[in-house]
Amino acid sequence: MSNNGTSLVQVRRVHKIFRRGSERIDVLEGLDLDVAQGEFLSLMGPSGSGKTTLLNLIGGLDTPSDGSVTVSGERIDTLSGGKLSRWRARHIGFVFQLYNLLPVLTAERNVELPLLLTPLSRTQRKTHVATALAMVGLSDRAKHYPRQLSGGQEQRVGIARAIVTDPTLLLCDEPTGDLDRTSGNEILDLLQALNEKQGKTIVMVTHDPRAAARASRTLYLDKGTLVSEATDA
Numbered sequence: 001m002s003n004n005g006t007s008l009v010q011v012r013r014v015h016k017i018f019r020r021g022s023e024r025i026d027v028l029e030g031l032d033l034d035v036a037q038g039e040f041l042s043l044m045g046p047s048g049s050g051k052t053t054l055l056n057l058i059g060g061l062d063t064p065s066d067g068s069v070t071v072s073g074e075r076i077d078t079l080s081g082g083k084l085s086r087w088r089a090r091h092i093g094f095v096f097q098l099y100n101l102l103p104v105l106t107a108e109r110n111v112e113l114p115l116l117l118t119p120l121s122r123t124q125r126k127t128h129v130a131t132a133l134a135m136v137g138l139s140d141r142a143k144h145y146p147r148q149l150s151g152g153q154e155q156r157v158g159i160a161r162a163i164v165t166d167p168t169l170l171l172c173d174e175p176t177g178d179l180d181r182t183s184g185n186e187i188l189d190l191l192q193a194l195n196e197k198q199g200k201t202i203v204m205v206t207h208d209p210r211a212a213a214r215a216s217r218t219l220y221l222d223k224g225t226l227v228s229e230a231t232d233a
């Protein structure tokens with residue numbers, strides 16, 4: 001599963017253990033993974049297989065119990081809390097199933113949130129937000145609140161928020177899981193365009209084979225290990 005040294009993401013011998021009282025739960029067991037620059041990878045597998053855990057490790061939201069996670073040449077599993085937060089703000093854009101928008105903020109203010117962690121001026125932030133909303137086709141909804149948007153539009157705002165910092169890597173956890181078929185297809189069209197036209201590297205967790213088919217590669221997890229790889233179109 002090597003990409004000839006050009007991997008943007010390198011996961012090596014990663015174990016992730018959770019403890020529930022005296023019970024030990026091995027979620028990931030010695031997992032290796034490479035994601036190439038510019039790739040659109042989907043991760044599939046049954047509930048509890050470790051897909052979201054793996055996504056969180058790649059995004060620096062969690063640390064492995066053992067093994068290493070390297071993204072864009074930086075070993076992130078060894079970073080301290082503050083350094084990890086700054087690294088995440090610079091490199092990672094997250095797209096969640098349930099959008100995670102703040103209802104008291106307009107679309108443009110929700111999109112602006114990640115930029116508040118950067119040294120950009122207010123004028124620069126405004127320009128970045130306008131660009132991100134235009135990329136997801138929501139320039140005319142900038143002043144709308146989440147309650148005034150459809151589910152598909154809310155997810156577009158979520159994607160705009162994820163890309164507004166021009167991140168190295170876009171991580172999507174069931175991005176169409178709460179949407180109807182039409183809205184879901186529109187979101188997948190958008191993710192494909194970000195990958196193919198903007199060159200964004202995307203890792204997407206999904207249960208939906210139709211969503212996975214949009215990716216350039218699909219990997220399957222089962223009981224904490226990668227059990228197979230689909231390379232055919």
